[in-house]
Amino acid sequence: MTLAFAYVRASTQEEVRQGSNERQKEVIRQCAEPRGYELEFFEDKAKSGKNTQRPEFERMLKSLDLRPKVVIVSKIDRFARSLSDLLRTLEYLDQKGVGFVSVNDPGIDTTTPNGRLLLQILGAFAEFERNIINSRTKAGREQAMNKGVKFGRPALKTRNGNFIDRRKVLELKGKGLSARAIAKSMECSVTPILSILKETP
Structure with missing residues (x-):
């Protein structure tokens, strides 16, 4: 069988008590079984997704030398809460030759050509958004300086x-x-x- 890493996360203890992680695991198993994946689970409990500093998430990334074919999640918001974090992590997975599948987000499957294309489009939009924000910030600063506002x-x-x-x-x-x-x-x-x-x- 082909090794696949499965990541699940609950944001709060209440989510843990309500069985959020177990439901995520079941969704992932239903996806993995037809593909012939042998799953290794990494589970964060009561950990916010606002950044990537989560014990099991970090352990998963450090374990990529075990050569899993893919990382599977039930939904992207369990994996990352910002587009920049998502793209940065997926780029790292790609460098390691590891695919990514989000079961409940149609089209997010980098083991397929369409999935890779979608992520390239998301990356282009993220860069476009950064450029727009930088341009607006610069224009706003220049306008304020013209009105006599001092910075620093x-x-x-x-x-x-x-x-x-x-x-x-x-x-x-x-x-x-x-x-x-x-x-x-x-x-x-x-x-x-x-x-x-x-x-x-």
């Missing part, structure tokens, strides 16, 4: 609301004054003075 760390102020002159701080430091003495001279707390001195090489 806010200027430090004295107790009276006046801006602290960084050059003056460094000048006093050069004369041998301590941070506390500089703060007293400029009528501000010592914290912003220490911050300026720390930032200056």
Whole structure:
């Protein structure tokens, strides 16, 4: 028989108690049996899918040297919660020569030409979305700067609301004054003075 890795995950203890993982396993078995796959299960319980830092998920990826033919899940949201995580992991599987099947997501089967094509299309859309977001961010920043909005760390102020002159701080430091003495001279707390001195090489 051909080895296949099966990944199941429940987000919460309540899902575990309600048998979510067992239902996922049954769905996967029904898919694997006609294909002649011998299943090895990797099961995360009460683990969020917001990232890939899940014990059994990571163990599965580290076990790919056992040369499974495919990784099977019942549904993509059990495997990854973002398109970027999904594509990054599938690219890694592809590099290892391992296919991917999501039973309840029609067309997500990289062991077929159509499935590979669909993932290429998803990858292209993900890149397009990133480019659009970057363009909008850049345009919004430029528009804000044209209106006088300043970006970066806010200027430090004295107790009276006046801006602290960084050059003056460094000048006093050069004369041998301590941070506390500089703060007293400029009528501000010592914290912003220490911050300026720390930032200056």
